[in-house]
Amino acid sequence: MLFLNSGALLAGAGAVGFYLQSSQADAAPFTTPLLLTAAACLGVATWLSMARGVAMRVGAGGVAFEKADLIRVPWHALESVAIEGKCARVRGQSVLGAPVDEMCNLHTYRGAVAALVAESAVRVPHVLQGKIRETVGAPLPAAGELLPLEPVQLAGRRCAHSGKTIAFESDGSLCKRCERIYLRTAKPALCACGAALD
Numbered sequence: 621m622l623f624l625n626s627g628a629l630l631a632g633a634g635a636v637g638f639y640l641q642s643s644q645a646d647a648a649p650f651t652t653p654l655l656l657t658a659a660a661c662l663g664v665a666t667w668l669s670m671a672r673g674v675a676m677r678v679g680a681g682g683v684a685f686e687k688a689d690l691i692r693v694p695w696h697a698l699e700s701v702a703i704e705g706k707c708a709r710v711r712g713q714s715v716l717g718a719p720v721d722e723m724c725n726l727h728t729y730r731g732a733v734a735a736l737v738a739e740s741a742v743r744v745p746h747v748l749q750g751k752i753r754e755t756v757g758a759p760l761p762a763a764g765e766l767l768p769l770e771p772v773q774l775a776g777r778r779c780a781h782s783g784k785t786i787a788f789e790s791d792g793s794l795c796k797r798c799e800r801i802y803l804r805t806a807k808p809a810l811c812a813c814g815a816a817l818d
């Protein structure tokens with residue numbers, strides 16, 4: 621019971637994070653670097669269901685599935701989120717370039733899928749297929765658990781604009797909307813997702 625109570629409290633905080641992010645998107649889109657770059661302040665919702673299945677995380681770091689390893693799909697690599705039968709099908713590419721194709725039961729994962737749909741609608745709306753927003757509904761404020769996010773490693777990654785390899789962390793820059801990585805000296809004014817780059 622203690623776990624459940626703690627989870628509910630943390631879930632409340634996570635839900636506030638989602639709502640704040642959504643409501644501020646028009647006025648000052650993604651101007652809070654804390655959301656994306658800080659190691660310990662990210663709205664990540666994990667739904668650890670009593671039912672079987674992997675847990676899903678949704679937040680500024682994209683969507684992730686807790687399997688033997690954490691399989692994370694950054695927002696820019698998310699390809700589609702669609703309803704198929706009683707499931708949401710999530711497809712994309714992991715940070716390691718591997719294809720991801722997960723079926724998430726809506727009974728088990730409705731809260732997580734609702735959070736995923738809400739975040740996708742702000743960051744990468746083209747991935748949402750059909751009437752998934754109407755089917756899933758709004759995220760529940762009392763669902764999930766708030767977790768910290770490890771910062772994205774930039775060194776060794778390729779610039780999304782120039783293709784050059786980023787040698788040092790300080791040379792890299794991250795789009796706060798979709799997580800595309802750029803070389804600071806080569807980044808364009810606008811990300812491929814349309815967001816302004818700092």
Ligand SMILES: [Zn+2]
Nearest residue numbers: 795798811813
């Ligand atoms: Zn972007």
